[in-house]
Amino acid sequence: MHAIITTTGHDRVGIIAGVANAAAERGLNIVDVSQTLMDEYFTMIMRVELPSGQDGGVDMGALQDHLASAGEALGVVVRIQSEDLFTAMNEI
Template sequence: MYAIITVTGADHTGIIAAVTTALAHNDVNILDVSQTLMDKWFTMILRVEFDEAAQDIATLQKKMDEVGTREALVIRIQSEALFTAVNEI
């Protein structure tokens, strides 16, 4: 399954490491990534791929919520198909 992950929150050391390490531990492959800082706010968007038969998107979201809580971030995961449909004009 292809998915889009957004990560937002106040900038601090270790955000990228925490998020990407958790994704690697969950066998999620990062296909593309974009990140930016706006003043003190960090934003990252990742396009990822993972085996939905091994782990569904809701389970992955719960695991990433743990990272979000620990790092004071908001991490959202959407299927790429849903993300594309919602963002098309």
């Protein structure tokens, strides 16, 4: 299963490293990443593979809390959602 992590906020040193480390702490494998800087505003989208739990599921709420805490420490907003939900919300 895949998920999409979005990160937004004012640019500063260490955002990519901080979000990537938080993802790695939860066993997420980054398979694609895109980031851009518009003036001083940083945006990043990561596509990640979710680890398969022993019960076959992943606690997305716990992942969101973990990534949000990492983002808070970095001064950015970090969100995660399933790839299917992300795709459905962004289709025209």
